[in-house]
Amino acid sequence: MKAIVVVDQNWAIGKGNSLLAHLPGDLKYFKEKTLGKVVAMGRQTLESFPGGKPLPERTNIVLTTNEDYPAACEICCSKDQLFQCLADYDPEDVFIIGGEQVYREFLP
Template identity: 55%
Template sequence: MKAIAAVDKNWGIGKDGKLLAHLPGDLKYFRENTLGKVLIMGRKTLESLPGGKALPGRTTIVLSGDENYEPKAAEGARTLLATSFDELMAMLLSMEFAEGIDLEEDVMVCGGESVYKQFFPYCNEILITKIDEKFSADKYFENLDELAISGMLKITYESEVQEDNGIKYKFVKYSR
């Protein structure tokens, strides 16, 4: 599976349930890389999306300890609820068998912080939008540059610098 996130210079990913910056280019990158895929996210991440609904053109598995939680979906979206890591993994294996989902290519971990931590060991590729700013954050992603320096990951792609709303950023792909 893969993970996708936007991080600032301190590897911050969010503050008060919101992204750190609104970058149209990053949103486009997210869409291009997640359309038609199975997304894994926590309840708070789902609720931070427009209208608190799963995005169209994707299957979203929401991880929440509340078995009565009913995830909302936009038109053209499919949502499933998993109440534990094990249940979610069983769902993925079932989808692999029944629907032909490729667990390495078709599954994207999308946050938040605790979901990234739980699934990070299973991600062979991590797509990061590196924002060239420091923001006040209360949620963080693992520092992948430190893992690359140690040889645990390698940088396999790095885009040219982009700019939106006066904020510079680039897309970086890390692989195991």
């Protein structure tokens, strides 16, 4: 399992549920690395995508406390449940993509 994130010089990753900057090279790299893979994220990260829709051509797994969250992706309501979901995938194919709370949960 890997984390993929862009940070600024102060280790900030975003503001107002948006990226700090939209850098074409970084977005291209993110797409190349995650296409066909599993991306795990928090609810707010999903909602920050255009239309709040999952990323295409990837398995999207969302960590949220709302068991009834209406999303076209796999929903996990706890860190333990997320680990159970991720156990079905090759760890080399799993990317943690945010947000802050999710990164903190997965840091050693």
